[in-house]
Amino acid sequence: MKRYPQEKFDAIIIGGGACGLMCAVQAGLRGKRTLVLERNDRPGAKILISGGGRCNYTNLHSAPANFVSANPDFARAAFSRWTVEDTVTFFERHGIIGREKVLGQLFPVSNRAKDVVLVFTKLMRQYGQELYLHSRAVSVDRLPKGGFGVLYEQEGAERYAVADAVVMASGGLPVAKLGASDFALRIARSYGLEVVPTAPALVPLTITGKDAAWFAALSGNTVFSRVYNERINFEENILFTHWGLSGPAILQISSYWRPGETITIDLLPRHSVAELIRQEREAGGRRLVSQLLHEFFSRKLVEALGGLLPLTVKVASLGKADAKRIAEGIHRFTVKPAGDKGYDKAEVMRGGVATHELDPQTLEARKVPGLYFGGECVDMTGWLGGYNFQWAWSSGYVIAQAI
Structure with a gap:
């Protein structure tokens, strides 16, 4: 059996999108050391293209009723722990002032999505969190003595990291050119978790x-x-x-x-x-x-x-x-x-990891302690207009409080 150099973290977060970045920052605030594995050449790829590059980063009216799911009310716990007001305050504290357009949609006054991503990359450096780009997770395995081992490929080389917890924040199937993947769904199935059938959503x-x-x-x-x-x-x-x-x-x-x-x-x-x-x-x-x-x-x-x-x-x-x-x-x-028009034209994915498989307070898999699912890979699909970002921020936050 091949042996890989091992790195040890409190948590490994697979996916450097909205949920993963928020999770890493909030975990860092608690003194936890995390590794974010991002397969693209930069973090926040979908953040950067959202709202035509302006990033509609939340909706002032976000509530479970604005979500498609087998159980929309599942989001209530996360939304109560990290509210829309928390999102607005968080970004204001870091220099992003929101401007409401229509129907509660909040955009940065700068109209630059890159400013949103910059908040997270700065905070990750400040809290000593690791972000590995060009890094594709291959497998997530439970270790005999507890914790998880994650095999990943980085620029053609296989590497290995271990952690007490793994956070699946790798998104869904839209958009292939941005690194869309069913990895979170495959991991969920491999551990016996139900996955609600998926389909393109917010799609022409x-x-x-x-x-x-x-x-x-x-x-x-x-x-x-x-x-x-x-x-x-x-x-x-x-x-x-x-x-x-x-x-x-x-x-x-x-x-x-x-x-x-x-x-x-x-x-x-x-x-x-x-x-x-x-x-x-x-x-x-x-x-x-x-x-x-x-x-x-x-x-x-x-x-x-x-x-x-x-x-x-x-x-x-x-x-x-x-x-x-x-x-x-x-x-x-x-x-x-x-x-x-399919996943390449869809804003988000409908379906995903069934909510009854997860603890609503922590988003930890009930059957697999230490394994968490957040963001788009969960069966929680928001309306157009910033709702999916609010779910990503809220789910990233509650996971960070548990790992």
């Missing part, structure tokens, strides 16, 4: 078949809409693309959509088409329905809707049946996506 949806050309012709058009299904609804912009639908409202609903299902879009959620028609009639009804809709939609969208609905009729001449058909078509525009 595709349209194929006879409707594909209609959507492609509208590529680049955005419209504020209410998108809903039997489970939930969201009011934000949708974006037509040459392959289907994207935009915030679509990304949100994608986490609640399953293949084969339909979604419904209210293209004019703040108005009633029936009421607009009634008002136009009272004013004489001389305009075409299409002219009425130009006040709310782009020319291209009105033309496209005109291929589906009787819009080239004067409002005064519009019959009851056609008026109802137009209102239904705009307020209940039904779409059956063919699929989604």
